[in-house]
Amino acid sequence: MTRFERLRLDGVTRRFGGVDALAGLSLEIRRGEFIALLGPSGCGKSTALNCLAGLLPLSSGSIWRDDTRLDTLPPEKRGFGMVFQNYALFPHMSVQKNVSFGLQMRGVPRAEARRRTADAIRLVHLEEHARKLPGQLSGGQQQRVAIARAVVVEPSLVLMDEPLSNLDAKLRLEMRTEIRRLHQALGLTTVYVTHDQEEALSLADRLVVLRDGRVQQIGSPEEVHTRPVNRHVADFMGYRNLLPGSADGAYTKINNTGVRVKGTPIGSVSDGSPVVAAIRPEDVSLTGDLEATVEVAEYQGREIAAEVRTDDGLVLHVRTGQRHAPGDKVRLGFPPDRLLIFPADAS
Numbered sequence: 001m002t003r004f005e006r007l008r009l010d011g012v013t014r015r016f017g018g019v020d021a022l023a024g025l026s027l028e029i030r031r032g033e034f035i036a037l038l039g040p041s042g043c044g045k046s047t048a049l050n051c052l053a054g055l056l057p058l059s060s061g062s063i064w065r066d067d068t069r070l071d072t073l074p075p076e077k078r079g080f081g082m083v084f085q086n087y088a089l090f091p092h093m094s095v096q097k098n099v100s101f102g103l104q105m106r107g108v109p110r111a112e113a114r115r116r117t118a119d120a121i122r123l124v125h126l127e128e129h130a131r132k133l134p135g136q137l138s139g140g141q142q143q144r145v146a147i148a149r150a151v152v153v154e155p156s157l158v159l160m161d162e163p164l165s166n167l168d169a170k171l172r173l174e175m176r177t178e179i180r181r182l183h184q185a186l187g188l189t190t191v192y193v194t195h196d197q198e199e200a201l202s203l204a205d206r207l208v209v210l211r212d213g214r215v216q217q218i219g220s221p222e223e224v225h226t227r228p229v230n231r232h233v234a235d236f237m238g239y240r241n242l243l244p245g246s247a248d249g250a251y252t253k254i255n256n257t258g259v260r261v262k263g264t265p266i267g268s269v270s271d272g273s274p275v276v277a278a279i280r281p282e283d284v285s286l287t288g289d290l291e292a293t294v295e296v297a298e299y300q301g302r303e304i305a306a307e308v309r310t311d312d313g314l315v316l317h318v319r320t321g322q323r324h325a326p327g328d329k330v331r332l333g334f335p336p337d338r339l340l341i342f343p344a345d346a347s
Ligand SMILES: Nc1ncnc2c1ncn2[C@@H]1O[C@H](COP(=O)(O)OP(=O)(O)OP(=O)(O)O)[C@@H](O)[C@H]1O
Pocket: 016, 017, 020, 021, 039, 040, 041, 042, 043, 044, 045, 046, 047, 048, 195
């Protein structure tokens, strides 16, 4: 394995037909870190990953592994392992052959290759399937082969592009744990692309949130979850209630209602200016003094996700442990530290 302390992306930009798919991504990845690139479809996640892997040339910027410039090297010289969404296994080769292929290509002696292949297959719990062809395996098992194949060469960096998106919900959860376990057990450095905020929050040490090719926020899961830097990140991170209003002293007046709320300003909010008040459904308190009526109640196991409407027509999403039904009256409150106030024009 190529040992390194840091991998540095410096203003990495990729243009397609004059449009920036990725605009000036700067990021330092420390050895052993698990980074998630997160954002909606088309925001540039795969572009960023492919630039790192060497599958796409940069339009400008540079990539460094410690003091070695990497972006001028072809993919095979970078020493990275890739796991793609569609597995990209060789269909005519057994699991064993698929996993050992990279070792063979690198000229690893036969006995050592056999041992490392067996180790990698054991790591992903596929011992019993080693002689099968990919077509004889389930989606989750195929994804395990893809992961074994990527880690068997002991890459300095593992790149994963939405590796779980083809799996059903239960397998996705299992493989999520598996990926984190492998990352820790093998001391890997991982860059993981996903559009699933929950997946990113649960896996990564740090998140990079992208929008339209630009970095919006880089931070720990907790930072991004509790203090999104702008309303776009908030929207993406599950602040489902985004209420347009205007700043009114220490309060926010919600447009077209008599509702005044007190929140935590993020960024510069000047008196009278248009703002967006943001709060997650689970953070709306059901012991407040704003009256509302339940309109829709969705059963979600331990909780009910409800859509409620105040007398002056403000619609809010809330969650409750009570068994509320349509027509029920509730009283809402907004904990000021959970209600974030963003400037409305922040991009
Ligand atoms: N080969 C290409 N030629 C032209 N435009 C491209 C090409 N690849 C990507 N793009 C554009 O660049 C932008 C970013 O694409 P990218 O594939 O990186 O998005 P993404 O975040 O991975 O999205 P998804 O979640 O849908 O996979 C998109 O607007 C896309 O249309």
